[in-house]
Amino acid sequence: MSRITDIIHSVPVDPLTGSISVPVYQTSTFVQEAPGVHKGYDYARSNNPTRKALEDIIAKLEGGDNAFAFATGLAAIDAVAKLLSSGDEIIAVDDIYGGAYRLFTHIYEKLGIKIHYVDTTDAENILEFINEKTKFIWIESPTNPTLKVTDIQKVSEIAKPFGALVVVDNTFASPVAQLPFELGADIIIHSATKYIAGHSDLVAGLVVTKTPELSEKIKFIQNATGGILGPWDCFLAIRGIETLELRVRQQSENASKIAEYLTTRQEIDKVYYPGLTTHKNHEIAKRQQNGLFGGVISFSLKEDTVEAANQFVTSTNYFKLAESLGGVKSLLCHPAQMTHASIPREKRLSSGVQDSLIRLSCGIEDVEDLIKDIENALGTLKLEVKGQKLEAQ
Known part of the structure; x- marks a missing residue:
């Protein structure tokens, strides 16, 4: 069966x-x-x-x-x-x-x-x-x-x-x-x-x-x-x-594509997703998670500030700013101010939760719409590269 x-x-x-x-x-x-x-x-x-x-x-x-x-x-x-x-x-x-x-x-x-x-x-x-x-x-x-x-x-x-x-x-x-x-x-x-x-x-x-x-x-x-x-x-x-497997598979597929996309963006510092071959324990995840890497992605910005994170999380359309994850609709949050605010900043930083870390919960929407939503939000950021302020591309 x-x-x-x-x-x-x-x-x-x-x-x-x-x-x-x-x-x-x-x-x-x-x-x-x-x-x-x-x-x-x-x-x-x-x-x-x-x-x-x-x-x-x-x-x-x-x-x-x-x-x-x-x-x-x-x-x-x-x-x-x-x-x-x-x-x-x-x-x-x-x-x-x-x-x-x-x-x-x-x-x-x-x-x-x-x-x-x-x-x-x-x-x-x-x-x-x-x-x-x-x-x-x-x-x-x-x-x-x-x-x-x-x-x-x-x-x-x-x-x-x-x-x-x-x-x-x-x-x-x-x-x-x-x-x-x-x-x-x-x-x-x-x-x-x-x-x-x-x-x-x-x-x-x-x-x-x-x-x-x-x-x-x-x-x-x-x-x-x-x-x-x-x-x-x-x-x-x-x-x-009753729809658990269908949802998880679609959310994992969407997340895998979005994670790959995020690695190409100059505004992004680090992308955290077990499905990426660059992930420290990718092979372990591949083995013990039955080849499904889940619908959650986190990433940090090159401008590692709360202000930059706030700008991003308030600029999306399909990714709704909210606590929680795992639903059919895509969500995002800023852990330092939301889910992990009860953890002292020093402890957060030592475990990898940077000030600019953003968590995405990918839903079951069309992945191209979600990627476009992220692209638009990244476009509202400004980067400092080699001492010059540049509009994000």
């Missing part, structure tokens, strides 16, 4: 009515025949049929034991972090999502959790920090926003002798391109807001677990803390999954 057929038919037909779409069970509670005697559902925080359908679909797509849907991606990250105890340590990718950095730094460090931020593009860097207290190696691959790629299999081989769990944020790649469990990971996280749902109309988070033991622990945390995803948003996420 092809991957796309498997994805489409992972969405179940309703056994009660034959509905081709999963019903929205918009209810807070369920009638019981007697105390404790019910059809598997008693209270909507603990379980809901629409949410269960989404969780089963995601578990199947990622090849996990179980999955759990949360109200946001950060709620999913928080649920996994709650597996830790005071004194535990995390080795986290240095170019980490700003919300995760804020959560770790301002909440979990206060509770006695120590975090080491490491450039995991070279897995050997982990060896300097891993010890018997290390409980998680926390990877985003590709990372947000500089698209760093980590060899998940190699990291997993390093982690196992220490008993550390490998947690992979698979948001940027999606299960269409990358299956971290096959590479040795233990827990997968998604901001389902992005590619999973795919239409910029909900926020959601997912945790996928590899083993029954981890499933039991995350299920307990989900029920005990209550940060669940509501049934309507579950329905929308399921709707999005």
Whole structure:
């Protein structure tokens, strides 16, 4: 069976009515025949049929034991972090999502959790920090926003002798391109807001677990803390999954062409995209992402200033200035002022997030229209070349 057929038919037909779409069970509670005697559902925080359908679909797509849907991606990250105890340590990718950095730094460090931020593009860097207290190696691959790629299999081989769990944020790649469990990971996280749902109309988070033991622990945390995803948003996420492969493939194709175009422009300093052969870990991405490099590109300007970035991001037409990514409509953002504003400037710079860094989320529009949009925005910039101010060509 092809991957796309498997994805489409992972969405179940309703056994009660034959509905081709999963019903929205918009209810807070369920009638019981007697105390404790019910059809598997008693209270909507603990379980809901629409949410269960989404969780089963995601578990199947990622090849996990179980999955759990949360109200946001950060709620999913928080649920996994709650597996830790005071004194535990995390080795986290240095170019980490700003919300995760804020959560770790301002909440979990206060509770006695120590975090080491490491450039995991070279897995050997982990060896300097891993010890018997290390409980998680926390990877985003590709990372947000500089698209760093980590060899998940190699990291997993390093982690196992220490008993550390490998947690992979698979948001940027999606299960269409990358299956971290096959590479040795233990827990997968998604901001389902992005590619999973795919239409910029909900926020959601997912945790996928590899083993029954981890499933039991995350299920307990989900029920005990209550940060669940509501049934309507579950329905929308399921709707999005049905076109996941088609969207990701088109977005990846668009991004590949745009990334190549950006490398030809004199206004651009660096282009970050795993599909470029100049990318540090291009071969690793090619291997572990099934030849799909994703729909996100970042680039920095030769005029490395916030002002230049502002000029660009406010001059596009089809690329809309907004937080988030992964939707059918193209978006762009300035991480230093938006998604990564919570990270101190020195830390941002050390992980490669320059003042002029711009992140593009390529949608499914005609790629020539998107390239023309970028060309027009670049045309509003002014460059200083050899001491002379030149209009961008």
